[in-house]
Amino acid sequence: MQAGGGRLRKLLLAAAGLQQSFRNVGDVLFHRSIHNHRIKRPSIVHKRSTDILHDPWFNKGTAFPATERDRLGLRGLLPPKVMTFEQQYERFMVDFRQLEANTTDGADDMNALAKWRILNRLHDRNETLYYHVLIKNIKHFAPIIYTPTIGLVCQRYSGLFRRPRGMYFTADDRGEMMSMIYNWPAEQVDMIVVTDGSRILGLGDLGAQGIGIPIGKLDLYVAAAGINPQRVLPVVIDVGTNNQQLLDNPQYMGLQHPRLDGEEYTAIIDEFMEAVYTRWPRVIVQFEDFQNKWAFKLLQRYRNVYRVFNDDVQGTAGVALAGLLGAVRAMGHPMEDIAKQKIVVVGAGSAGLGVVNMVKQAMMRLQDHEKATNQFWILDQDGLITSSRKGLNPDVRQYARETDEHDGLKEGASLLEVVKKVKPDVLLGLSGCGRLFTKEVLEAMKESGCPRPAIFPLSNPTSNAECTAIEAFQYCGPNIIFASGSPFRDVDLGNGKIGHSNQGNNMYFFPGIGLGTLLSGARHVTDGMLHSAAECLAACMSDEHLQEGIIFPPIPRIREITAKVAAAVVKEAVKEDNSEGYRETNARELRQIADDEGELSAYVEEHMWSPEYSPLVSPHSY
Numbered sequence: 320m321q322a323g324g325g326r327l328r329k330l331l332l333a334a335a336g337l338q339q340s341f342r343n344v345g346d347v348l349f350h351r352s353i354h355n356h357r358i359k360r361p362s363i364v365h366k367r368s369t370d371i372l373h374d375p376w377f378n379k380g381t382a383f384p385a386t387e388r389d390r391l392g393l394r395g396l397l398p399p400k401v402m403t404f405e406q407q408y409e410r411f412m413v414d415f416r417q418l419e420a421n422t423t424d425g426a427d428d429m430n431a432l433a434k435w436r437i438l439n440r441l442h443d444r445n446e447t448l449y450y451h452v453l454i455k456n457i458k459h460f461a462p463i464i465y466t467p468t469i470g471l472v473c474q475r476y477s478g479l480f481r482r483p484r485g486m487y488f489t490a491d492d493r494g495e496m497m498s499m500i501y502n503w504p505a506e507q508v509d510m511i512v513v514t515d516g517s518r519i520l521g522l523g524d525l526g527a528q529g530i531g532i533p534i535g536k537l538d539l540y541v542a543a544a545g546i547n548p549q550r551v552l553p554v555v556i557d558v559g560t561n562n563q564q565l566l567d568n569p570q571y572m573g574l575q576h577p578r579l580d581g582e583e584y585t586a587i588i589d590e591f592m593e594a595v596y597t598r599w600p601r602v603i604v605q606f607e608d609f610q611n612k613w614a615f616k617l618l619q620r621y622r623n624v625y626r627v628f629n630d631d632v633q634g635t636a637g638v639a640l641a642g643l644l645g646a647v648r649a650m651g652h653p654m655e656d657i658a659k660q661k662i663v664v665v666g667a668g669s670a671g672l673g674v675v676n677m678v679k680q681a682m683m684r685l686q687d688h689e690k691a692t693n694q695f696w697i698l699d700q701d702g703l704i705t706s707s708r709k710g711l712n713p714d715v716r717q718y719a720r721e722t723d724e725h726d727g728l729k730e731g732a733s734l735l736e737v738v739k740k741v742k743p744d745v746l747l748g749l750s751g752c753g754r755l756f757t758k759e760v761l762e763a764m765k766e767s768g769c770p771r772p773a774i775f776p777l778s779n780p781t782s783n784a785e786c787t788a789i790e791a792f793q794y795c796g797p798n799i800i801f802a803s804g805s806p807f808r809d810v811d812l813g814n815g816k817i818g819h820s821n822q823g824n825n826m827y828f829f830p831g832i833g834l835g836t837l838l839s840g841a842r843h844v845t846d847g848m849l850h851s852a853a854e855c856l857a858a859c860m861s862d863e864h865l866q867e868g869i870i871f872p873p874i875p876r877i878r879e880i881t882a883k884v885a886a887a888v889v890k891e892a893v894k895e896d897n898s899e900g901y902r903e904t905n906a907r908e909l910r911q912i913a914d915d916e917g918e919l920s921a922y923v924e925e926h927m928w929s930p931e932y933s934p935l936v937s938p939h940s941y
């Protein structure tokens with residue numbers, strides 16, 4: 320009997336063990352008591368003792384209350400003092416501030432890397448506290464877990480790697496991906512950010528080390544969009560690298576052969592997509608930092624089949640469009656006047672072309688501007704693109720300037736020549752090439768005649784920005800509207816005046832697109848949803864702020880702004896009849912909710928995860 324009971328217990332334990340390998344999806348759910356009190360529902364943990372302390376999802380460290388210490392076999396395994404969540408937060412921040420104070424003489428990047436290490440260790444230990452720290456200090460920490468520091472982290476990732484995060488699919492996994500995907504411990508995944516590491520920020524091909532970017536983007540999904548961190552998955556698809564330094568580096572942790580290309584490459588991405596959508600049919604996949612050669616092709620290949628978008632092409636476009644609409648209003652014109660702006664874009668890659676396409680569509684939407692393509696002058700590394708350029712792909716050809724135009728600009732004209740002749744209103748950099756907006760270029764912009772020229776050096780990280788905020792204000796004058804991809808400090812213009820430095824980064828956009836797509840259950844991410852999001856982001860700014868040159872909301876408001884953007888996305892998806900509903904809310908109910916602004920924002924906010932501890936109960940203890 321006893322032996323049989325023992326076997327049964329073993330079987331039950333084995334079953335529990337199996338469950339252990341699947342994390343308990345910790346949606347924050349509240350129960351309303353009969354007295355209408357909000358009571359936190361417990362999470363069931365299929366672990367005990369030190370296994371709980373080593374699981375960042377369940378670990379509360381010193382905050383485990385005495386009852387849980389008894390219930391979960393933790394008594395004696397922690398220092399005696401039971402701390403509150405806020406006390407833990409304070410303890411972390413005190414320690415962190417001490418480090419900052421003690422390393423101010425260190426090199427900037429060492430300082431930033433040290434901060435990243437500390438945050439990363441907290442992430443590994445206690446996810447709830449990590450996201451609390453991140454959300455409360457988003458302005459201070461976004462530059463660490465995201466651009467610019469994450470660029471440095473990616474460059475050094477083979478050395479920095481300690482504990483795995485996310486999944487690696489490689490060219491060697493062909494034929495295995497459909498089963499590999501089940502190695503991921505979460506039963507449900509809502510958001511995947513995937514890169515092939517081929518163009519990480521403006522830093523080029525970093526191969527498997529590019530995993531830092533999906534991790535950073537998904538941290539923002541959690542912090543800004545309230546996506547449950549148990550339901551996100553960062554992925555790198557490693558098809559090799561063409562970066563010679565990585566190929567030669569014995570410490571490099573990726574595949575050390577040249578990148579696969581052509582049909583071999585697409586077969587790998589196809590297999591990955593099929594695997595992902597077989598296991599999680601409703602997941603949203605964000606493509607990130609794919610080289611230009613593949614970014615548009617993959618987007619076209621999948622956008623009508625799966626719930627996907629490309630952040631560099633579409634996210635950047637959305638944020639740049641919102642910024643330009645703001646700049647037009649700051650000039651004292653109505654938004655529709657965007658159609659009259661003369662826009663010089665440096666960089667004809669995924670981001671540059673994505674922006675131009677979306678701004679063109681906005682010009683046509685807002686002002687029925689048939690010749691919208693005429694408003695753009697696009698340069699790449701060979702200078703101004705004209706119709707006499709050989710081998711132009713059709714996406715770029717539509718914007719190529721005619722060489723017989725009255726301004727007399729020739730094929731390959733330099734940026735300085737273009738700015739001098741065109742006298743643009745907007746100068747936008749998405750070249751990945753630092754310092755292209757030279758003193759002379761900026762001075763020429765000052766002479767353009769535009770009362771408030773927009774200077775947008777959007778390339779990342781900071782070292783790749785086309786100019787700094789100080790340079791822009793110094794050479795182009797105090798009236799400019801300035802936005803950069805990575806953050807710069809505001810500039811002291813003297814006489815108590817401030818030159819505002821906006822961060823024009825897709826971080827204001829992609830979290831709302833992802834959240835809105837999720838909560839609407841949209842079948843596809845449509846252009847209409849992207850435009851509604853951009854117009855919503857632009858509308859977040861008051862005329863007073865715009866007059867001061869502030870065209871994007873401050874980073875600490877990112878969660879509130881993301882909720883608004885997500886609501887605009889849900890509304891548009893419903894309007895387009897592209898929405899299937901989400902969880903218990905079906906498409907019909909969602910239509911009713913979307914009709915009422917208050918109900919819609921409550922619906923969005925209700926579904927945003929916040930870092931809070933929930934009581935833990937173990938099946939072994941009842």
Ligand SMILES: NC(=O)C1=CN([C@@H]2O[C@H](COP(=O)(O)OP(=O)(O)OC[C@H]3O[C@@H](n4cnc5c(N)ncnc54)[C@H](O)[C@@H]3O)[C@@H](O)[C@H]2O)C=CC1
Pocket residue numbers: 518519520521522610611612630631635638665666667668669670671698699700701702748749750751752755777778779780783803804805823824825826
């Ligand atoms: N602020 C933001 O939210 C975002 C910024 N970016 C940044 O934009 C940059 C470009 O990204 P992608 O378009 O994806 O790269 P890409 O590689 O697809 O395109 C780069 C383009 O810049 C051109 N270029 C390179 N050197 C140049 C030079 N010296 N003069 C003129 N043009 C030059 C290339 O010919 C190419 O057309 C990166 O630094 C990236 O970090 C990208 C996405 C979002």
Ligand SMILES: CC(=O)C(=O)O
Pocket residue numbers: 466519520521608630631778779804824825826
């Ligand atoms: C911000 C971003 O997506 C990039 O620089 O690639």
Ligand SMILES: [Mg+2]
Pocket residue numbers: 520607608630631
């Ligand atoms: Mg990117």
